[in-house]
Amino acid sequence: MAQPASPDTGRPxxxxxxxxxxxxxxxWRAWTDPQALRHWFGPEEIVAVPHAEVDLRVGGxxxxxxxxxxxxxxxxSGTYLEIVPRRRLxxxxxxxxxxxxxxxxxxxxEPDAAGTGCELELLHEQFxxxxxxxxxxxxxxxxxxxxxxxxxxxxxxx
Numbered sequence: 001m002a003q004p005a006s007p008d009t010g011r012p013x014x015x016x017x018x019x020x021x022x023x024x025x026x027x028w029r030a031w032t033d034p035q036a037l038r039h040w041f042g043p044e045e046i047v048a049v050p051h052a053e054v055d056l057r058v059g060g061x062x063x064x065x066x067x068x069x070x071x072x073x074x075x076x077s078g079t080y081l082e083i084v085p086r087r088r089l090x091x092x093x094x095x096x097x098x099x100x101x102x103x104x105x106x107x108x109x110e111p112d113a114a115g116t117g118c119e120l121e122l123l124h125e126q127f128x129x130x131x132x133x134x135x136x137x138x139x140x141x142x143x144x145x146x147x148x149x150x151x152x153x154x155x156x157x158x
Contacts, residue, residue, distance in 0.1 A: 017122075018147075024087075028087075032056050039150045052064045106121075108122075
């Protein structure tokens with residue numbers, strides 16, 4: 001299925017939307033706390049996230065290293081371009097293996113109309129080609145499933 005191209009580049013893009021039955025603050029933390037990222041980030045075939053770092057400021061960097069079941073490490077990093085606390089996060093995205101193929105991710109979090117959870121929209125733009133878009137659709141879809149599981153776990157006792 002063809003995906004709309006990013007309006008500014010003509011390159012493929014991907015949009016995913018999910019509802020989570022938790023407060024927006026909890027979803028924001030999942031995206032911005034390195035300890036939280038280590039619990040959910042990556043597609044289903046990721047067995048561990050041995051490294052996650054976040055310098056949450058415009059111009060700050062993030063890096064996540066994911067270990068796949070086959071033993072391969074997948075390392076992605078980028079720079080924060082826009083931060084609206086608890087609402088919007090925009091960052092560049094590049095794999096260590098293909099740093100020249102930089103793309104852009106926008107994560108938007110909004111309280112739902114019922115006040116019982118939140119809506120998350122992920123827009124990933126400026127893919128190198130359709131194959132990269134399809135690979136990222138698989139990865140982000142798996143990440144969203146893992147995020148839902150992590151968000152549904154009980155909070156640790158204080």
